[in-house]
Amino acid sequence: xxxxxxxxxxxxxxxxxxxxxxxxxxxxxxxxxxxxxxxxxxxxxxxxxxxxxxxxxxxxxxxxxxxxxxxxxxxxxxxxxxxxxxxxxxxxxxxxxxxxxxxxxxxxxxxxxxxxxxxxxxxxxxxxxxxxxxxxxxxxxxxxxxxxxxxxxxxxxxxxxxxxxxxxxxxxxxxxxxxxxxxxxxxxxxxxxxxxxxxxxxxxxxxxxxxxxxxxxxxxxxxxxxxxxxxxxxxxxxxxxxxxxxxxxxxxxxxxxxxxxxxxxxxxxxxxxxxxxxxxxxxxxxxxxxxxxxxxxxxxxxxxxxxxxxxxxxxxxxxxxxxxxxxxxxxxx
Numbered sequence: 001x002x003x004x005x006x007x008x009x010x011x012x013x014x015x016x017x018x019x020x021x022x023x024x025x026x027x028x029x030x031x032x033x034x035x036x037x038x039x040x041x042x043x044x045x046x047x048x049x050x051x052x053x054x055x056x057x058x059x060x061x062x063x064x065x066x067x068x069x070x071x072x073x074x075x076x077x078x079x080x081x082x083x084x085x086x087x088x089x090x091x092x093x094x095x096x097x098x099x100x101x102x103x104x105x106x107x108x109x110x111x112x113x114x115x116x117x118x119x120x121x122x123x124x125x126x127x128x129x130x131x132x133x134x135x136x137x138x139x140x141x142x143x144x145x146x147x148x149x150x151x152x153x154x155x156x157x158x159x160x161x162x163x164x165x166x167x168x169x170x171x172x173x174x175x176x177x178x179x180x181x182x183x184x185x186x187x188x189x190x191x192x193x194x195x196x197x198x199x200x201x202x203x204x205x206x207x208x209x210x211x212x213x214x215x216x217x218x219x220x221x222x223x224x225x226x227x228x229x230x231x232x233x234x235x236x237x238x239x240x241x242x243x244x245x246x247x248x249x250x251x252x253x254x255x256x257x258x259x260x261x262x263x264x265x266x267x268x269x270x271x272x273x274x275x276x277x278x279x280x281x282x283x284x285x286x287x288x289x290x291x292x293x294x295x296x297x298x299x300x301x302x303x304x305x306x307x308x309x310x311x312x313x314x315x316x317x318x319x320x321x322x323x324x325x326x327x328x329x330x331x332x333x
Contacts, residue, residue: 003279009067027330028314045109112267113267130233204233
């Protein structure tokens, strides 16, 4: 499967623009030229949402009231079209002109993206790492997605009930239903996260069980919050120093280059988990990498059997060694 063409209208900095893509494509431009905007649009066609925007309305070009992204995809000789439009804050998904729900749209063009924001996976908060796990696993496991939705709804209800108990407005016995719901769904979430992180990262799991809920029952009422369960999980990416066999937490002891390579390791796992050859999007991956780490990345790109799209400020990295690759040059507005 390959994205051969993408058309943007009123998306971010683009008023109206169409790009032709190849199996290996390099997008070249200075900061502010729209490289990441284009990558964001490509990734939206894969997962239905942005990897950058806190509010999706931010993606509409200033002064306009809608945006449109149209992708032409080729697979085994078949040409198809996928499209996302957003008007007045509402997104619409179409496949070959037919409206689809987001859940049925996602997966038409699998993709894995490495962007500067992904550094937060090793240096940021546990909540960000949990969201990443949930996002990746949910793409392939519908039962996981169902359990996650049920767990999050149950967690909100249980916390409200804990607050009422603290205020003397409810009885502890009313927690029974929500305890059972959280334990049932939480066990599946923990199991699947543990399977995913095997040989990848150290999983710091917060197991939810009847015994652990009993252990913290006084503290939970005082805090009006559920203190155990997968909503408290975290994971740590570790590296081995050449001078020591003791693994180190890359967020605390790794250089920026080592942290970027750790994120790339997470993305390699994501590629393997999704199966096949998803479109690989590398947004500004070469900044802050030394020569050795750049070579490691290029070995991955050269040996990758699927489509690759890379953004860079320096085309010299590719122009001499890879003259057959398609280069798109963007001008700074």
